[in-house]
Amino acid sequence: MATEFPVTVGGASAPSTKLAGGKRLRFAVPTSENGLKAAHFRNGRLAAALLAPQLLVLLFFFFIPSYKALSLAFVQVDPFGGREIFVGLENFTRLFSSEEYRSSAWITLWFTLIQNVVTIGLAMLFAFATDYVARGKGLYKLVILIPYAIAPVISGILWAFLFNPAVGPLAQLLHSFGIPWDPNRRPFDAQLLVIIASVWKHICYDYIFMVAALLAVPTSLLEASRLDGAGPVRRFFTISLPLIAPTVFFLIVMNFTYGLFETFGIIDAVTKGGPAGSTNILVYKVYQDGFVQLDLGSSAAQSVILMFVAIVFTILQFRGVERKVNYQI
Amino acid sequence: MKENKLGLSIFCHAVLVFAALLVGLPLYFAFVAGSLSLQEVQQAPFPWVPGAHLIDNAVEAWTTGGFGRSFMNSIIVTVGIVVGKLAISLIAAYAVTYFRFPFRMTAFWLIFVSLMLPVEVRIIPTYEAVADTAGPIRWLLNVVGISGALESLFGYRIDAYLQWNMINSYGGLILPLIASATATFLFRQFFLTVPDELCEAAQLDGAGPIKFFWQILLPLSAANIAALCIIQFVYGWNQYLWPLLFTTDKSMATAILGLKNLIPVNDSVPAWNLAMNAALFVMLPPALIILVMQRWFTKGLVDAGK
Numbered sequence: 250m251a252t253e254f255p256v257t258v259g260g261a262s263a264p265s266t267k268l269a270g271g272k273r274l275r276f277a278v279p280t281s282e283n284g285l286k287a288a289h290f291r292n293g294r295l296a297a298a299l300l301a302p303q304l305l306v307l308l309f310f311f312f313i314p315s316y317k318a319l320s321l322a323f324v325q326v327d328p329f330g331g332r333e334i335f336v337g338l339e340n341f342t343r344l345f346s347s348e349e350y351r352s353s354a355w356i357t358l359w360f361t362l363i364q365n366v367v368t369i370g371l372a373m374l375f376a377f378a379t380d381y382v383a384r385g386k387g388l389y390k391l392v393i394l395i396p397y398a399i400a401p402v403i404s405g406i407l408w409a410f411l412f413n414p415a416v417g418p419l420a421q422l423l424h425s426f427g428i429p430w431d432p433n434r435r436p437f438d439a440q441l442l443v444i445i446a447s448v449w450k451h452i453c454y455d456y457i458f459m460v461a462a463l464l465a466v467p468t469s470l471l472e473a474s475r476l477d478g479a480g481p482v483r484r485f486f487t488i489s490l491p492l493i494a495p496t497v498f499f500l501i502v503m504n505f506t507y508g509l510f511e512t513f514g515i516i517d518a519v520t521k522g523g524p525a526g527s528t529n530i531l532v533y534k535v536y537q538d539g540f541v542q543l544d545l546g547s548s549a550a551q552s553v554i555l556m557f558v559a560i561v562f563t564i565l566q567f568r569g570v571e572r573k574v575n576y577q578i
Numbered sequence: 579m580k581e582n583k584l585g586l587s588i589f590c591h592a593v594l595v596f597a598a599l600l601v602g603l604p605l606y607f608a609f610v611a612g613s614l615s616l617q618e619v620q621q622a623p624f625p626w627v628p629g630a631h632l633i634d635n636a637v638e639a640w641t642t643g644g645f646g647r648s649f650m651n652s653i654i655v656t657v658g659i660v661v662g663k664l665a666i667s668l669i670a671a672y673a674v675t676y677f678r679f680p681f682r683m684t685a686f687w688l689i690f691v692s693l694m695l696p697v698e699v700r701i702i703p704t705y706e707a708v709a710d711t712a713g714p715i716r717w718l719l720n721v722v723g724i725s726g727a728l729e730s731l732f733g734y735r736i737d738a739y740l741q742w743n744m745i746n747s748y749g750g751l752i753l754p755l756i757a758s759a760t761a762t763f764l765f766r767q768f769f770l771t772v773p774d775e776l777c778e779a780a781q782l783d784g785a786g787p788i789k790f791f792w793q794i795l796l797p798l799s800a801a802n803i804a805a806l807c808i809i810q811f812v813y814g815w816n817q818y819l820w821p822l823l824f825t826t827d828k829s830m831a832t833a834i835l836g837l838k839n840l841i842p843v844n845d846s847v848p849a850w851n852l853a854m855n856a857a858l859f860v861m862l863p864p865a866l867i868i869l870v871m872q873r874w875f876t877k878g879l880v881d882a883g884k
Contacts, residue, residue: 371597374593407608457880549702
């Protein structure tokens with residue numbers, strides 16, 4: 250998602266407060282209206298003035314463009330005359346019957362799935378290890394965090410260099426093993442390269458959340474389980490993992506949105522959708538069809554489909570947060 | 579609760595060293611490549627030790643990539659995004675949590691809906707919105723009929739004068755990126771946890787809404803504001819798709835775009851040494867901020883996800 254960090258609306262009337270010892274206490278704030286402070290002001294004009302900038306920016310750069318995308322999806326635009334002819338669902342039927350679009354959707358599905366599983370798996374392993382070790386925690390965390398600051402495009406450029414068939418050190422290593430590595434010609438190599446670059450950029454995000462979630466697991470539970478004879482690995486799987494499950498669910502959703510939308514820069518820097526469309530994920534295709542081939546109607550229809558997917562993921566994200574586990578015992 | 583499991587401890591350290599290498603090695607190779615000459619970077623076994631051309635390459639990459647200009651653009655755009663987003667979302671969140679007025683929930687939902695659609699899925703229409711910002715106003719004037727009325731009054735069409743284009747302007751780069759409500763929600767969540775007694779006490783002492791905001795609420799939000807500044811800085815600096823579409827004029831390119839243009843393509847000179855060198859200095863500003871302000875940022879990020 251283009252959102253730079255996730256936000257929830259859950260807990261509108263039940264915010265939590267940190268108590269000593271890091272435990273969270275939930276209580277209901279006596280508000281007459283949802284999300285309104287009990288002590289509030291009644292100056293409607295001032296409120297309108299305070300809201301105006303946000304609403305104006307949203308109107309011009311969110312609502313109007315979204316409405317346009319919706320309306321464009323049902324018309325055919327002549328790229329020269331700019332005339333719009335209403336064609337109903339034709340853009341969509343054309344898309345779904347197009348071999349190219351279906352293969353792009355298929356590639357996107359596999360790409361986001363693999364990226365998701367690998368990212369979560371590695372982040373979980375790293376978080377478990379960080380939680381367990383006694384020394385050097387801070388330093389490890391600091392290093393693992395660095396890719397957060399690195400743009401997806403730069404991650405793409407770094408890995409494109411490392412695996413560049415002519416000069417890249419890792420490509421040279423593969424060649425020395427006799428593997429004919431060449432992401433410019435071999436679709437599988439290109440797909441692998443894009444996945445590596447996306448995972449590398451995103452592990453840090455999942456890792457930060459999992460380290461924080463593991464810290465919040467109550468020591469009393471872990472202690473009790475230890476006295477019952479469970480080792481650290483067993484404790485992780487039977488106590489910690491179920492307790493951090495909501496975080497994991499949330500991260501899975503976030504990884505999907507990252508894979509679907511934010512990897513645009515990686516694709517553009519590394520493969521430009523090629524070779525032979527093998528890394529042409531949906532968000533890249535929207536851009537290509539709209540800006541390179543100027544097929545506005547089809548591109549808008551694709552945007553609408555992606556909007557629908559994005560809305561589903563947003564709803565899932567809020568759902569997951571609602572089912573937050575209460576650590577109070 | 580520490581138990582002595584030497585084996586597991588060693589395994590965990592091994593895992594973390596692997597993680598550190600996974601992050602560090604690509605950066606190290608980029609550093610090495612950035613310090614080699616054009617001939618050295620093309621030789622077959624890639625060297626493990628840095629060469630002697632780090633500074634020369636940096637100077638050459640900086641000038642050929644036009645980074646003097648694009649760093650300036652990046653700084654302006656990033657600061658614009660950070661300041662703009664924080665300012666509008668702080669006051670909007672204040673309005674929806676601390677004021678009772680008609681349509682409060684409507685305003686809240688209008689903002690909330692914008693969380694649903696990332697910028698990438700409305701690329702083309704938003705491009706149009708920026709290419710013709712006054713378009714909706716013209717449309718409104720026509721629908722309401724003001725345009726026609728004015729035309730009969732003054733004899734010329736007013737909407738012809740309402741041409742307002744934000745392509746290749748800082749406004750065009752900044753505004754669409756602050757059109758999302760993520761920060762508003764973070765502040766709203768935070769304001770809801772602020773004790774009610776503070777506002778009651780302020781009201782008893784005769785403080786109005788603006789005074790309460792400046793003297794009490796804003797200082798209380800300092801930690802959240804700092805965390806958001808960091809997150810937004812990284813977000814703004816690393817933007818790629820927007821600048822790519824909106825800056826057809828080279829003098830408006832951001833640092834990330836400048837870097838992208840340095841990557842060798844198929845038939846060009848494989849100047850990876852310059853590209854890698856530039857990659858390092860383009861990622862430096864956000865990386866430094868993350869490293870220096872790590873504690874604030876991780877807490878803020880995780881709080882935002884709650």
